[in-house]
Amino acid sequence: MPNVHSVSDITNILSTIIQNKFAFQGVWIHGKIVETFPPNGIHLSDGRYSIACGDDNENTNLFANLEQGPQVYYVYGKVILSPKKSKYRFSVTKIYPNQFANQSKKCSDIGPDLQTTIAQLERDLQTAIEKQLEIVQVHGKISSIKQKGGFKLLYLKDANPDKQINAEVIECAIPQRIDSRIAVTPGSDVWVRGQINIFQKASVYQIVASDIQRVPSPDLQEDEAQIVTTVEDYFKEFQGFSIAKECEIQMGVDQRRPDIVLIDSEGIFAAIAECKRNNVFGYGLKQLKSYLCATDTRFGVFANRTDRDTWIFYENLRHNRFRRIDRFEFEKRVVESPNTQYQHQNKIKALESKCEQLKSEICRFKQKESEWKEKIQQFEALLNNLKNDLLA
Secondary structure, three states: OOOOEEEEHHHHHHHHHOOOOOOEEEEEEEEEEEEEEOOOEEEEEOOOEEEEEOOOOOOOOOOOOOOOOOOOEEEEEEEEEEEEOOOOEEEEEEEEEEHHHHOOOHHHOOOOOHHHHHHHHHHHHHHHHHHHHHEEEEEEEEEEEEEOOOOEEEEEEOOOHOOOOOOOOOEEEEEEHHHHHOOOOOEEEEEEEEEEEEEEEOOOOEEEEEEEEEEOOOOOOOOOHHHHHHHHHHOOOOOOEEEEEOEEEEEEOEEEOOOOEOOOOOOOEEEEEEEEOOOOOHHHHHHHHHHHHHHHHHHEEOOOOOHHOEEEEEEOOOOOEEEHHHHHHHHHHHHOOOEEEHHHHHHHHHHHHHHHHHHHHHHHHHHHHHHHHHHHHHHHHHHHHHHHHHOO
């Protein structure tokens, strides 16, 4: 999988984004205290949004005697990460009650150019992350798993054993539709792909997953023949289909042989599978897509492991466009949907034949119409002659 980051890579990238943006370094925010975490933490809220605040200077006691309530506080500081918890917080160096901030000369540094709302601060944080990290792919080892709402939350640490103790953690939110595809447990080595998201209510940064795969163990060596046999056995589960191995196809002036082809009852390719040994990835995917384009086959499967959960499934959208689908969608649609363009072509030919028949019928009716018009004209001429004879 290309461009895979470690957990510590993601932490470093996020830290750099925050440190390099002025809006997150040295600003005032204001709100009410909705929760305290003695001795050095509070949750500040503007009524809708909230952010965790911490006093990171052990020699100060900024939060002493602060209580929850209607009092509004002005807080000065900067955004920092808490990478061992996959959280961010506002590191506080000054805090003033609202009345004191309005009256005291000590607070003259609370200028409008240094002020922002909690909502705006968190929106800016989300925007800055999205600009730098649209989609990320992270490799890590699952340290723990929780269930929350409709999501399973995985907590990833670096897969490197030397970095497991006191290591950074990143939270991954796995939707139900993805969770149902693959079974994982604490200790599983996985790849997670998705979008970095700010979960404002908990001051958490997380990956909202669009895909998750188990990482092949380097100790488990599987050759291509094993993988081909496994995919062949999988294709045998499709009732009403046949299987061809090393089926010859024409690609320009060349002839190629995809590993396995699933063929429907009409002899049309329903799916093509390309198999490679462990750790071969990019080249195999390109091969599969070229076969799909050349044959116009609707679905494709790429496998470089015997584990079905690691296989990649594609729908051929044609014109060299492909859509990644999961195994369950593949299994449903390969049976229910028309498999290839050729079935559509057969329908088109049948319609064209019907159209020709209708054209012939129309021509025949037009010919009959012409004959009847001629007979009507003859009858009208005869009628006129009779009228003339009677008048004479």
